[in-house]
Amino acid sequence: MPWTAADIPDQSGRLALITGASSGLGLETARALVRRGATVVLGCRSRQRSEQARASLLADEASGAIDLLDLDLADLVSVRAAARALADRYGRLDLLINNAGVMGLPRSLTSDGFEMQFGVNHLGHFALTMALLPLLRARPASRVVTVTSGAQYFGRIAFDDLQGERRYDRWAAYGQSKLANVMFALELQQQLLAAGADVLSLAAHPGIARTNLQPASVAASGSWFEPLAYRVMGPLMQSSAMGALPQLFAATAPAARPGGHYGPDQLGGMRGHPKEVPVAPAATDGQQRLKLWQLSEQLTAPPTS
Ligand SMILES: NC(=O)c1ccc[n+]([C@@H]2O[C@H](COP(=O)([O-])OP(=O)(O)OC[C@H]3O[C@@H](n4cnc5c(N)ncnc54)[C@H](OP(=O)(O)O)[C@@H]3O)[C@@H](O)[C@H]2O)c1
Incomplete structure (x- = not known):
């Protein structure tokens, strides 16, 4: 039997933070978790869009417990403030879904100067x-799910030019970021295991789902070709609700395994119901994962005062 949102176990009493929950897969992930009784925190960069998302969820589930958290992942000050705010408000977290994303953008920089x-x-x-x-580790059976993409399979980590300063190709940069997502998920699992922590880290990709990702990418790049390509691919694309299933499986299914990577089961992983799928070969090299981890630690280290 294919796994569907109806198979999500009861989530009453569980607190979930979903990044990028204002549209697409994040919004559908929130909808499914609210329906199963979780308290869901929408981590979004725009308060107006998160209010709209909450209204859309409440229109569906009048009794849902939905909270808003301001979070701009392009600004580490905002990221740290969001984590502090969540700790102050709840002092606990059961589920973190690292879902937000941008795709195929012309080169631009975050507040901290990263591509x-x-x-x-x-x-x-x-x-x-x-x-x-620390909040996740204090809870039993907590999970971190990081959303990657089929783009991981063509991704390469340019360790000599991580920020694309010397060469920049917007699709290579997307592939790098999505390979980094799955490398992070696997390395996190390894480190949690070594530390004897009960938290699981898993990864998921949605195949190809109709969301705001494609229009936002086209609007930013001004490409004339990509809208045509998306139109041709239209019949292959699945709904946001279907695209959200692999990350919902990773987040909630008792059968999901530590370090597991889930994606759709049909058409070479483009659509369908969740199943475990192989990660990009480049993500299986533990030394490369550790190198990326250490660089990420250095780049995101809070300023010392
Ligand atoms: N759709 C697909 O076919 C597909 C395929 C492979 C992988 N994915 C992955 O799926 C994930 C979800 O994407 P989606 O398809 O649901 O696209 P989407 O509808 O565009 O949603 C992306 C979400 O990320 C948020 N976001 C963007 N930049 C952010 C920032 N700086 N700080 C906080 N949030 C930010 C967006 O906020 P705003 O509403 O403010 O823009 C939006 O809520 C992404 O990681 C993407 O790489 C999607």
Whole structure:
């Protein structure tokens, strides 16, 4: 039987933070978790968009427990403030879903001077997870799910030019950030295990889902070709609700395993129901993962005063 949102176990009493919950997969992940009784915190960069998301969720589930957290992953000051605010408000966290993302942008920089896709998709989530680990570690059976992409399979970590200062290709930068996502998820699991922590780290990718990701990418790049390509791919694309299933499986299924990576089961991983799928070969090299981890720690270290 294919796994669906109806298989999500009861989430009553569990607190989930979802980054980028104002649209697409994040919003559908929030909807599914609220329906199963979780308290869901929408971590979003725009208060107006998070208010709209909450209204859309409440229209569905009048009794849902939904909270808003201001979080801009392109700004480490905002990331640290969000982690502190969550700790002050709740003092606990059961589920962190590192979902927010940007794709295929012309080169631009975060507030901290990082290339935007690497900064938001990977470094912002790295810093957020590290800041929230004490809350997660204090809870039984807590999980961190990091959302990657099929782009991991063509991704390469340019260790000699991580920020694309010498060469920049917007799709190579996206691939790098999504490979970094899955490398982070695997390395985090390894480190948690070594520390004897009960927290699970898993990864998931949605295949190809119709969300705001493609229009936002086209708007930023001004490409004339990509809208045509998306139109041709249209019949292959699945809904946001279907695209959210692999991350919901990773977040809640008792069968999901530590360090597991889940994606759709049909059409070469483009659509379908969740199943465990192989990670990019480049993510299986433990030394490379550790190198990326150490660099990410250095880049996101809080300033010493
Ligand atoms: N859709 C697909 O086919 C596909 C395929 C592979 C992987 N993915 C991955 O799935 C994840 C979710 O994307 P989606 O498809 O649901 O796209 P989406 O509809 O564009 O949602 C992306 C979310 O990320 C948020 N975000 C962007 N920059 C942010 C920042 N600096 N700080 C905080 N939040 C930020 C967006 O906020 P705003 O609403 O303010 O823009 C939005 O809530 C991404 O990690 C993406 O790489 C998607």
